[in-house]
Amino acid sequence: MKADLYIKNAGQLVTSRGASAKPKTGAALGEIDVIPDGAVAAAGSTLIFVGTTAAAEQQVEVGEDTLVMDGRNQVVLPGLVDAHTHLVFGGSREHELDLKLQGVPYLDILAQGGGILSTVRATRAASLEELVEIGKKYGDQMLSQGTTTIEAKSGYGLCTADEIKQLRAIREINRHHPLDIVPTFLGAHAVPPEYKEDPDQFVELVINEMLPQVAREELAEFCDIFCEKGVFSADQSRRILRAAQDLGLKIKIHADEIAAIGGSQLAAELGAVSADHLLVTPEESIEKMAAAGVMACLLPATTFYLREDHFAPARKMIAGGVPVALASDFNPGSCPCHDLHLVMTIACLYLKMTPAEVINAVTINAAHAIGRAATVGSLEVGKKADIVLFDAPNYQYLPYRLGSNLVRTVIKNGKLVRGGSEHGATGRMCS
Ligand code: IZC
Ligand code: ZN
Numbered sequence: 001m002k003a004d005l006y007i008k009n010a011g012q013l014v015t016s017r018g019a020s021a022k023p024k025t026g027a028a029l030g031e032i033d034v035i036p037d038g039a040v041a042a043a044g045s046t047l048i049f050v051g052t053t054a055a056a057e058q059q060v061e062v063g064e065d066t067l068v069m070d071g072r073n074q075v076v077l078p079g080l081v082d083a084h085t086h087l088v089f090g091g092s093r094e095h096e097l098d099l100k101l102q103g104v105p106y107l108d109i110l111a112q113g114g115g116i117l118s119t120v121r122a123t124r125a126a127s128l129e130e131l132v133e134i135g136k137k138y139g140d141q142m143l144s145q146g147t148t149t150i151e152a153k154s155g156y157g158l159c160t161a162d163e164i165k166q167l168r169a170i171r172e173i174n175r176h177h178p179l180d181i182v183p184t185f186l187g188a189h190a191v192p193p194e195y196k197e198d199p200d201q202f203v204e205l206v207i208n209e210m211l212p213q214v215a216r217e218e219l220a221e222f223c224d225i226f227c228e229k230g231v232f233s234a235d236q237s238r239r240i241l242r243a244a245q246d247l248g249l250k251i252k253i254h255a256d257e258i259a260a261i262g263g264s265q266l267a268a269e270l271g272a273v274s275a276d277h278l279l280v281t282p283e284e285s286i287e288k289m290a291a292a293g294v295m296a297c298l299l300p301a302t303t304f305y306l307r308e309d310h311f312a313p314a315r316k317m318i319a320g321g322v323p324v325a326l327a328s329d330f331n332p333g334s335c336p337c338h339d340l341h342l343v344m345t346i347a348c349l350y351l352k353m354t355p356a357e358v359i360n361a362v363t364i365n366a367a368h369a370i371g372r373a374a375t376v377g378s379l380e381v382g383k384k385a386d387i388v389l390f391d392a393p394n395y396q397y398l399p400y401r402l403g404s405n406l407v408r409t410v411i412k413n414g415k416l417v418r419g420g421s422e423h424g425a426t427g428r429m430c431s
Helices: 026-030 053-059 094-101 106-111 116-125 128-144 160-176 199-216 234-246 263-270 283-292 300-305 314-319 340-350 355-361 364-369
Strands: 002-014 034-043 046-052 061-070 075-078 080-082 147-153 180-188 222-225 250-255 274-277 295-298 324-326 387-390 407-412 415-419
Touching (some): 075 080, 160 199, 180 234, 234 263, 250 263, 300 340, 324 364
Parallel strands (some): 002 075, 147 180, 180 222, 250 274, 295 324
Antiparallel strands (some): 002 034, 034 046, 075 387, 387 407
């Protein structure tokens, strides 16, 4: 077994293995597989060994070209998976900070033509090339924080040409950036001003024009919708998501974030892969989501940034058997943050999830939330060699630390993309 990459002596190797077929739920979410003095090896982009250093020394063949790294005093995790991002957008919204401080709510800023609609204006004005550059820049920052696979949504075009432009930008970034990106069509993110007087006409446009083109060009794997008071109703959401399913897309829903208007029930009814946010989800929905196997994708950095006084009822969801993932919700308005490390800390403190649970929720369960659990989200032979090394004595230390980037080295598809040489590579030096 000749290795191109060999990491040994890891203080703790956390694998998140054993849940590639089904996400972790209930008590299993709190179970974590830690190998002390661990080792991992890859040939090309694929993992060929995961185990102890002692076993690796017997089994892994190291040649002159093998990149050997020492994981001493480090915690090694699968590359983190961010299952909910709005990666590509024009401009930014720091000018809304003053409004927020004056107490103007998020949905009021949107109703006044700001918020999402302000980003829509900037995104429409940007060229495809500019969007690609912007997305790559954020992608670089994500990689530096240990994120190696993400989901990315459109939703700032809100007309066919600009939605398609955003999805093409996502496709370009995916082709030319180390991150793996799963694309989601979110044409129904807000009602654009042109359709303010007749939102149902906009729903028709999404169904009859946008979705068919997205499907024809295979620009998205998922269709999502902002099912929220004053944005899209449950009925409008159902129409759009059913049309998407008819075209072969999988579905996600922004549900129960500010008002419970039926988003989580709809997710269960339609068999959505995930329902996201879920701050005000009713108890009956928790049961329905568990029965339908809908992933609860929780976004606590957004709750923090919106200064809500209540977080998603994660403990009830876990107790009720709902699979739970955590994601950043990176976007220019309600969460200008793509740091999954910070998300883990907030989830521990405010969702009352344990360190083991939050790690499973940003690795294997997050991979399930975007249909990638067969290839990423855990360290297992045959999966992609996506590996992150943290400067930490144990895995509990990760959510314990607040706001520091402990990432030392990032491997994506078997290639060193961050750090490495200055942090203990002992074999061939890396560029
Ligand atoms: O740009 O505000 N919640 N969509 C739904 C967002 C936040 C993104 C934004
Ligand atoms: Zn979102």
